[in-house]
Amino acid sequence: MSEKMKTYKAHPMSLVFSVITKIAVTITIAIFFLIVGYVIIKGVPYLKPSLFAWKYTSENASMMPAIITTFEMVGIALLIAAPLGVFCAIYLVEYAKKGNKLVKWIRLTTETLSGIPSIIYGLFGNMFFVIALKWKLSLMAGACTLAIMVLPLIIRSTEEALKAVDDSFREGSYGLGAGKLRTIFVIVLPPAMSGILSGIILAVGRIVGETAALIYTAGTVAKIPGLFDSGRTLAIHMYSLSNEGLHMNEASATAVVLLVTVLLLNGLASLVARKLSKGEK
Amino acid sequence: MIITDIENKRTAELTEGVSAGRRGLHRFAEKTMGAVFFISACVSIVAVVLICAFMFIKGCPAIGEIGLSDFLLGTSWKPRDSNPSFGIFPMIVGSLYVTAGAIIVGVPIGLLTAVFMAKFCPKRLYKWLMPPINLLAGIPSIVYGFFGMIVIVPLIRNVFGGNGRGNSILTASILLGIMILPTIVGMSQSAMKAVPESYYEGALALGATHERAVCTVIIPAAKSGILASVILAVGRAIGETMAVIMIAGNQPRLPGSVLDGVRTLTANIVIEMSYATGLHYDALIATGVVLFVFILLINLLFNVITSKKER
Amino acid sequence: MPIKFDIKKADLFYGDFQALKNINLEIKDKEITAFIGPSGCGKSTLLKSLNRMNDLVEGCRITGDFRLDGQDIYKDIEITELRKRVGMVFQKPNLFPMSIYDNIAYGPRTHGIKKKAELDEIVETSLRQASIWEECKDRLKKSALGTSGGQQQRLCIARALAVKPEVILMDEPTSALDPISTIKIEELCQQIKNDYTIIIVTHNMQQATRISDKTAFFLHGEIVEFDTTEKIFSSPSQQKTLDYITGRFG
Numbered sequence: 058m059s060e061k062m063k064t065y066k067a068h069p070m071s072l073v074f075s076v077i078t079k080i081a082v083t084i085t086i087a088i089f090f091l092i093v094g095y096v097i098i099k100g101v102p103y104l105k106p107s108l109f110a111w112k113y114t115s116e117n118a119s120m121m122p123a124i125i126t127t128f129e130m131v132g133i134a135l136l137i138a139a140p141l142g143v144f145c146a147i148y149l150v151e152y153a154k155k156g157n158k159l160v161k162w163i164r165l166t167t168e169t170l171s172g173i174p175s176i177i178y179g180l181f182g183n184m185f186f187v188i189a190l191k192w193k194l195s196l197m198a199g200a201c202t203l204a205i206m207v208l209p210l211i212i213r214s215t216e217e218a219l220k221a222v223d224d225s226f227r228e229g230s231y232g233l234g235a236g237k238l239r240t241i242f243v244i245v246l247p248p249a250m251s252g253i254l255s256g257i258i259l260a261v262g263r264i265v266g267e268t269a270a271l272i273y274t275a276g277t278v279a280k281i282p283g284l285f286d287s288g289r290t291l292a293i294h295m296y297s298l299s300n301e302g303l304h305m306n307e308a309s310a311t312a313v314v315l316l317v318t319v320l321l322l323n324g325l326a327s328l329v330a331r332k333l334s335k336g337e338k
Numbered sequence: 339m340i341i342t343d344i345e346n347k348r349t350a351e352l353t354e355g356v357s358a359g360r361r362g363l364h365r366f367a368e369k370t371m372g373a374v375f376f377i378s379a380c381v382s383i384v385a386v387v388l389i390c391a392f393m394f395i396k397g398c399p400a401i402g403e404i405g406l407s408d409f410l411l412g413t414s415w416k417p418r419d420s421n422p423s424f425g426i427f428p429m430i431v432g433s434l435y436v437t438a439g440a441i442i443v444g445v446p447i448g449l450l451t452a453v454f455m456a457k458f459c460p461k462r463l464y465k466w467l468m469p470p471i472n473l474l475a476g477i478p479s480i481v482y483g484f485f486g487m488i489v490i491v492p493l494i495r496n497v498f499g500g501n502g503r504g505n506s507i508l509t510a511s512i513l514l515g516i517m518i519l520p521t522i523v524g525m526s527q528s529a530m531k532a533v534p535e536s537y538y539e540g541a542l543a544l545g546a547t548h549e550r551a552v553c554t555v556i557i558p559a560a561k562s563g564i565l566a567s568v569i570l571a572v573g574r575a576i577g578e579t580m581a582v583i584m585i586a587g588n589q590p591r592l593p594g595s596v597l598d599g600v601r602t603l604t605a606n607i608v609i610e611m612s613y614a615t616g617l618h619y620d621a622l623i624a625t626g627v628v629l630f631v632f633i634l635l636i637n638l639l640f641n642v643i644t645s646k647k648e649r
Numbered sequence: 650m651p652i653k654f655d656i657k658k659a660d661l662f663y664g665d666f667q668a669l670k671n672i673n674l675e676i677k678d679k680e681i682t683a684f685i686g687p688s689g690c691g692k693s694t695l696l697k698s699l700n701r702m703n704d705l706v707e708g709c710r711i712t713g714d715f716r717l718d719g720q721d722i723y724k725d726i727e728i729t730e731l732r733k734r735v736g737m738v739f740q741k742p743n744l745f746p747m748s749i750y751d752n753i754a755y756g757p758r759t760h761g762i763k764k765k766a767e768l769d770e771i772v773e774t775s776l777r778q779a780s781i782w783e784e785c786k787d788r789l790k791k792s793a794l795g796t797s798g799g800q801q802q803r804l805c806i807a808r809a810l811a812v813k814p815e816v817i818l819m820d821e822p823t824s825a826l827d828p829i830s831t832i833k834i835e836e837l838c839q840q841i842k843n844d845y846t847i848i849i850v851t852h853n854m855q856q857a858t859r860i861s862d863k864t865a866f867f868l869h870g871e872i873v874e875f876d877t878t879e880k881i882f883s884s885p886s887q888q889k890t891l892d893y894i895t896g897r898f899g
Contacts, residue, residue, distance in 0.1 A: 063727050064547055071549035078458055081450030082467065085523065088516055089470040092477065092485050099488060144378030152375055163379055165641075166386040172570075172637045173630075174577020176604045177389070180626045183611070184392045205385045212382070238368050259476075266478025269579040269604070273611050292480050296580060299484060312484050316477065323476035327469065536743035540805075543700060544756040544812055545733035554755070559746050 093316065100313035103306040113279040118307040120314065122281045123294035126196070129282070130275070130290050131264050133200035134207065139257055141204070142211025149212075150219040151241055171209035175270040178206045182274035194287040199275025206270055207260035214256025218249035255330035262322040266315065268292045291315050397627035400620030409624065415590040417610065417618040424621045426628065428592045432507075432600035433576050433629070435593065436586065439511020440518055440575040445568055447515070448522030452564075455523060456530035457552045475520035483584030486513040491585055498597055505587035508596045513581055518571035525570065529563020530556055566643045573636040577629065579604035603629045650677040653816060653846045654699060659713030661694060661870075663706065668694045670870045672713070676863075681838060681847045683857035683878065686867030686893070692850045695867075696818050699848065700735040701728055717816070733760060736814035740821045742801035744808070749796075750789040752804060756812035771811050779807035780837060799830025806837060810845075817841075819849040823856065835860050854894060858882050866890045 065072035110119040145163070153160045182202030192198040222245050230240040246253075267290075275288060277297050282288030289297060295315060298308035401409050404424045412425020451471070459467060490512055495504030533556045541551035557564070579602075587599015588609060601609075607622050607629075614622050654676035661669035669691045676682050684692035697703045698711060701722065715722045722731050733756075744752050753772045762768060772789070776782040781803045785796070793804060802822055809817055819838075823831040838847055838860050851857050857864050858878055865875040866885075874881060874890045885891050 060728070064729060067727050067729060068547045068550070071547040074549040074553060075458065078450045078454040081447050082454040082459075084447055085451045085474075085519055086467060086470055088519070089474050091489075092474075092482070092516075095485060095489055096481060141378045141381050144375045145381065148375040148379035152372065153379075159379070162383055166382045168641065169386050169634070169637055170382055172573050172633060172640070173389070174573075174579065174604065174633060176577065176579040176607055177393070177626055177630055177633070180607065180623060181389045181392055184396055184623070185388065189392075208382060208385070236364055236368055238364075238371050262476055266476070266480070268478070268480045269608060272608060292478055295484070296480050299487065299584065308484065309488075312481055316481050319476050319478055319481075320473055323473055324469070327472065534743075536739065536741065537745055539702065539705070539739065540743040540745065540808075541755070541759075542705070543702060543732055543737035543739075544759055544808065545729045545731075546755075546759045547729055550759060554759075555745050 093320070096309075096312050096316050100309035100311075103310040104313060105310075108307060108310055118279075118298060118304040120291060120294055120307070120311050122279055123289050123291045123311075124314075125281050126288040127265055127290040127292075129196055129288070130200055130203065130271075131261050133196065133284075134203040134264050135257065135260065137201065137204035138207050138211055138260065142208050142256075143215050143253060145208075145212050146215035146219055147241060149216055151237070151245065167209045167212055170205065171213075173206075175206060175267060178202050178270040179273050182270065187274055192285060194274065194276030194278075195285045196275055196282045196288050197284050199271045199290075202270050202274045203264050203267060206267070207263055210260050210263065211253075211256050214259070215249070215253045218252025218256075219245060221252065222248050251329050251332050255326040258322055258326040258329060262319050262326065265290070265322065266292055266319050268296050272296070291318075393623065393627050393630050396620060397624040400617060400624040401627070403617065404621065404624070409621075410628070413592060415606075417614070417621060422618070424617075426603065426606065426621075426625055428590050429601050429603045429606045429625065430628065431592060432586070433602040433604070433632075435507050435596075435600060436510040436514055436582065436602060437572055437575040439507060439596070440514030441568065441572065443511050443515025444518040444522060444571060444575075448519045448567075448571075449526055449564065451519070452523045452526035452530065452567075453552060453557070456527040457548075457556060471520055471523050474516075475524070479517070479578060479581040480584075482513060482517055483581035486510075486581060486585040494597075503587070505585055505599045506597045507586070507593055507600050510582050510586040510600070510602075511596070513585055514575045514578060517578060517581065518574050521571045521574055522567045525567030526560070526564045529560040529567070532563070533559040562643055562646060566640055569636055569640045569643065573633055573640070576602075576632055576636070577604065579608055583608055603632075650679060652676070653678040653718065654848075655714075655716040655719070656695075657714040657716075659695075659698070659711070659715065661691075661698060661703070661712075662708075662710040664708040668870050669698075672872055674865065674872060674875060676846065676848060678846050679843060680862040681842050681849065681860055682863045682865065683861035684848065684850045684865050684867060685852075685854060685857050686873075688852070690867040691870040692865075692867040693820055694870075696820055696848060696850050699816070699818055700732050700737055702737065704728070733812050734814055735816045735818060736809035736812055737818040738802070738805050738809055738820065738822045741825050742798060742805050744793040744801050744804055746792065746794055748790045749785055749793045749804060752793045753808050753811050756808060760812065775807040775811040776804075778810050778841060779803050780833075780840065781807060797830075799826050799833060802826060802830065802834060803837065806834070810841070814845065816846045816848065819847065821850050821852060824852060831856070854882070866893060868893070 107117055108119055109121050110117055111121055113119045113122050149160060149163060179202065182198055186192050186198035186201050187194055226244050227240055230244040271290060271293050275290070275293070277289045277293055278287040279289055279294065291311060292315060295308050295311040298304040298311065409424055409426060410430065411427050412423060413427050414423045414425045415428065416423045455464065455467065486509060490509050491504040494506060494509050537555050537559055538551050541555045546554070582602050583605045586602060586605065588601045588605050589599045590601045590606065593600045603625050606625050610618070611622055652675050656672055656674040659669055659672040660667065672695060684696060686692050694703065698715065703709045703711065711723070717726065717734065720726050745755065750772055753775055754768045757768055757771050762771070773782060776785065781800060784800060793801070796804065823834050826834070835856065838849070849861065861878045863875065864878040864881040866873045866881060868889055874885055874887045881890060882894055885894065
């Protein structure tokens, strides 16, 4: 330590820089805990059992319908996005040849998709699913919109997981006379599973937290919806409450549920991903 | 003996027939699934084409009807007047202001955090510090907005007093600055980590301190990755919607100071979409088109920079 | 000649592995000393201990007495000052991704020289000393990474010289180079030996005989023999040295 101080004494600017970086990292970490702490402290006192009643009324802004809607939304969106995303990645890694023009386009469009802000997805979903396809504001319209939105996430994580599978596995399987399909499903996918799963969990996190893409596709009705009915997810529920300004306490409580869910999902995703890297060793 | 021979032969023929049938099935499955993979792969292309088509086909005529310069440079947004005006210049300015503000707030903190994470952080500490930073990226924007509403807005109101209710450019800049932190930290730190160790050793061997080596060799060598992270952050900030709506005030007029409220392009869409019809609706789509063009340009810039890095 | 480096009872551990065992060595001023030996014998490790680059290696422990002009380099000399006095050239050229000029000026700038005229002069002198001035005087502002491998290594030497060190450590500086570039570097060493103490690690025994005054033969973390190069290669006193120089080790 004194050794280090000797160096700093000779180079005071270095000490200054080192201190500044430490301050910056402290700020960053502190912000995280500040946000999480504040939301929890502010919201937990209002987490009453009545908020989990089956029905939403103007007296009791129950979040139960929104929770169920969120589950439905996640389920439908994943049902669409997960196979599409995984298959797309399989095509990119296992089928496409090097220098394939199409692959270039797929890459470019996937990157573009991941850069598009959610409000644009919302606009598109409103124009396409809600109006052009006449689905009205509905669970289905919202889920399809979100499916497109999380597609790049799933494609990328699957692609990376597939690439991480050693080529010798594939060669071994082909060497035994197995076909391409069999090789992919029996040899390549199992070791890539945790990587794919972590991508899908991240996608769930995004769906749960999404607002802007849903307001004008799935709408804001606070009832448990059927496939072609309007319904609000937890995030929309929270937006509506804080926007109306009448149920701020309920909004705080919803914020807790939302935040904790999303953080758990993200934590789970990195846990699953870490399992993957441990498996590799 | 003979009978068993014949029987054996027959069994062999039978199994051969079966396996031929199975092989045919396999070939069929291989072909179908190959096609399924291919079609799935094209979905993202189709999606982008559809999104572009809908945005531009619906938005551009509206811009034509309003007049390009009236739309982009008009300073009055009164869509519901008997003589409506659709000028989104205040919103363009608003988006640019809060984005610039976010960069001013977020880049220094993010970059210095990235430097610490990449080059100063002991391994044992890294394991504990990185997850919270990554989790920042997972917090939904609605929760950020809520946090801004109950913490940053009152703070700004108390510190700077009177003028407005604390919903301002400054508030939005701070919140967006926080929201882009994980993007900047994540990408910049991996860019710095990718700089060959030999550069660092070379600098130390010339008598540079650790800090000097980081500042004068590693950061410059990682600059394209750092730049890319900032560009990505600009895209995030300019496209952010819900958090901004909750704290920026949303007045559709040119702001006079950083303590004035602004409306961003994104906010304009969300706030009025629920009751817009006719040209008003189309003008909101056109607002989306302007935002979309910004985003596409940012994406392009990002691609140019990252592909340069690969070379 | 006075003693430049005086090393006594030096042990070095990487974790549990002992990489250097009881090293005792006196390196004379303004001489070229070569470290030879099979790979993994500790010669590079000892070299890196002399400007404390081993400090970067996690789990590295060093005991013993390392003195530069009588000062303990682990206690009496501040580390950046030490590295200023003891420069280093690495196995692979490691120029920074900047212009040639900025590469050479990096060291002087690090040590507080800011005046343009002064820097210009240092850059020119260093490049001349490394006999690469003629080749690159017209492209000082161009990226240093655009030059050939041999030129890059000579630029690295020029960069080290620009700090005006007393000792230059060279860690197999020619192992990544073609024969012509190798000869140029060897000639360069001969030219500058009157002004600097040079310690060079090499795999190439001919190189040691061509340029060095003294040679130390390392095996399994120990110095087997240290003597004048002539003596080591003509009539070594140890059987192991003889085995090595006649090619019985890999």
